[in-house]
Amino acid sequence: MKISDNSRIPKSELSQLPCITKKISDKTLEQLEKEGIIVFPELIKNSNDLSQEQTVLQSLNDDYLTSNVMGFIGYDEERLIITSRFVSKENDYFLNYLLEKVLGLPNIIDMTTDSGHDERLLQFMLFLFPYYLKQAIRKGIFKTYIRRQYNDSNVKGVIDIARHISKNTPFVGKIAYSQREYSYDNYLTELVRHTIEFIKKKRHGDNYYGNKILSIVKEEVKLIVDVTQNYSYFDRNNVIAENSSNIISHAYYREYRALQRLCLMILKNQEHNIGWGSRQIYGILFDGAWLWEEYVNKLIGDDFYHPKNKEKNGAQYLFSDGIGLIFPDFISQCKEPRIIADAKYKPSYNISGKDYLQILAYMFRFDAKTGLYLYPQSESESNTTLLMNSGTTFDLVERRDDVRVIKVGFKIPEKSESYSMFCSTMKDHEEQFKLDMQCIMLNERI
Numbered sequence: 001m002k003i004s005d006n007s008r009i010p011k012s013e014l015s016q017l018p019c020i021t022k023k024i025s026d027k028t029l030e031q032l033e034k035e036g037i038i039v040f041p042e043l044i045k046n047s048n049d050l051s052q053e054q055t056v057l058q059s060l061n062d063d064y065l066t067s068n069v070m071g072f073i074g075y076d077e078e079r080l081i082i083t084s085r086f087v088s089k090e091n092d093y094f095l096n097y098l099l100e101k102v103l104g105l106p107n108i109i110d111m112t113t114d115s116g117h118d119e120r121l122l123q124f125m126l127f128l129f130p131y132y133l134k135q136a137i138r139k140g141i142f143k144t145y146i147r148r149q150y151n152d153s154n155v156k157g158v159i160d161i162a163r164h165i166s167k168n169t170p171f172v173g174k175i176a177y178s179q180r181e182y183s184y185d186n187y188l189t190e191l192v193r194h195t196i197e198f199i200k201k202k203r204h205g206d207n208y209y210g211n212k213i214l215s216i217v218k219e220e221v222k223l224i225v226d227v228t229q230n231y232s233y234f235d236r237n238n239v240i241a242e243n244s245s246n247i248i249s250h251a252y253y254r255e256y257r258a259l260q261r262l263c264l265m266i267l268k269n270q271e272h273n274i275g276w277g278s279r280q281i282y283g284i285l286f287d288g289a290w291l292w293e294e295y296v297n298k299l300i301g302d303d304f305y306h307p308k309n310k311e312k313n314g315a316q317y318l319f320s321d322g323i324g325l326i327f328p329d330f331i332s333q334c335k336e337p338r339i340i341a342d343a344k345y346k347p348s349y350n351i352s353g354k355d356y357l358q359i360l361a362y363m364f365r366f367d368a369k370t371g372l373y374l375y376p377q378s379e380s381e382s383n384t385t386l387l388m389n390s391g392t393t394f395d396l397v398e399r400r401d402d403v404r405v406i407k408v409g410f411k412i413p414e415k416s417e418s419y420s421m422f423c424s425t426m427k428d429h430e431e432q433f434k435l436d437m438q439c440i441m442l443n444e445r446i
């Protein structure tokens with residue numbers, strides 16, 4: 001069943017998915033992560049909009065409320081797909097496009113348009129593999145202690161009596177022993193290697209799109225291949241089992257833990273056709289607000305600073321002495337005039353109340369007379385300019401012409417016959433959006 005993000009859905013509509021709704025309703029993203037669902041990006045590290053306490057389905061009287069989360073969830077024979085509310089449920093290419101642009105991933109969607117939902121879920125996981133691999137390799141190749149078995153005359157470890165009798169009777173000068181070694185070739189790098197080899201073989205018809213996915217991380221793939229000299233295809237089940245019972249827990253290797261979970265989900269999908277052969281919940285969820293903000297940054301990043309306070313990059317404060325940490329999405333690089341922009345993954349009519357208070361606080365802090373809301377827009381809407389009031393209703397309220405907030409919409413194609421057509425229309429709208437932004441900035445300078 002397909003539903004939309006940020007929507008109110010009658011509980012009766014989800015009655016055909018009793019197991020999934022029972023499993024995920026009113027559960028936080030942190031709880032679902034621990035149960036095996038991948039949440040992208042990592043909750044605490046990257047996303048200002050997602051929190052550990054946020055839910056996918058919140059029960060409210062006779063309805064369920066969805067949040068900014070898009071993606072796929074499965075349990076037993078049930079499947080739930082959460083699409084973007086800005087496009088039709090039939091052809092939801094918006095999520096694919098955002099991932100392609102934000103993560104710099106190749107387009108594989110047109111190659112697999114006739115795939116079932118389980119296959120599409122696998123494709124999304126493959127789609128994310130280069131990103132997770134690159135993030136992990138930045139910490140260096142994972143190295144840990146492992147125990148290796150030997151059978152030679154150069155004894156350096158613990159003698160294995162039973163194995164020695166089995167292999168060296170009659171005695172020919174060799175001793176069976178095992179040794180604890182600190183090695184790059186270990187259970188985790190072997191798991192990554194098995195995932196790489198699996199992806200290489202993925203194809204649609206005669207098109208091996210797996211190689212295209214891996215092409216953007218060629219150096220990282222080469223590093224893994226070079227260190228996994230003991231790789232054997234026939235060890236795959238043992239490698240999966242060892243990693244399943246030995247999940248990385250050290251905080252320093254957080255990126256490797258995320259990569260390990262993704263690799264396990266990909267390979268277990270191969271072995272058991274996504275359900276893993278047992279009644280476990282699985283899936284992958286994406287933060288729509290984070291993807292939208294990063295996508296907008298790709299379009300306007302040359303003219304705006306993009307603070308990432310949760311990564312301690314460009315932290316901003318309301319007051320001196322580091323008091324009042326704030327999260328402005330975009331601050332214009334041009335000081336005169338300064339412009340503050342806020343990316344909102346919501347329709348224009350939902351931008352109100354606290355949203356206005358927030359951007360006005362940012363404008364006051366940075367001496368800006370113009371604030372922008374950058375939001376996904378239906379093709380029938382137009383931009384709106386709001387002028388600041390002065391005075392009170394007790395004396396006289398007057399409109400100020402020097403302080404304004406402009407809602408700048410990016411038109412999203414609501415219906416497209418194919419993904420390639422959707423991409424083509426989006427590129428046209430990107431150019432129009434950039435032109436609108438340039439006109440606003442030029443007018444402000446005048």
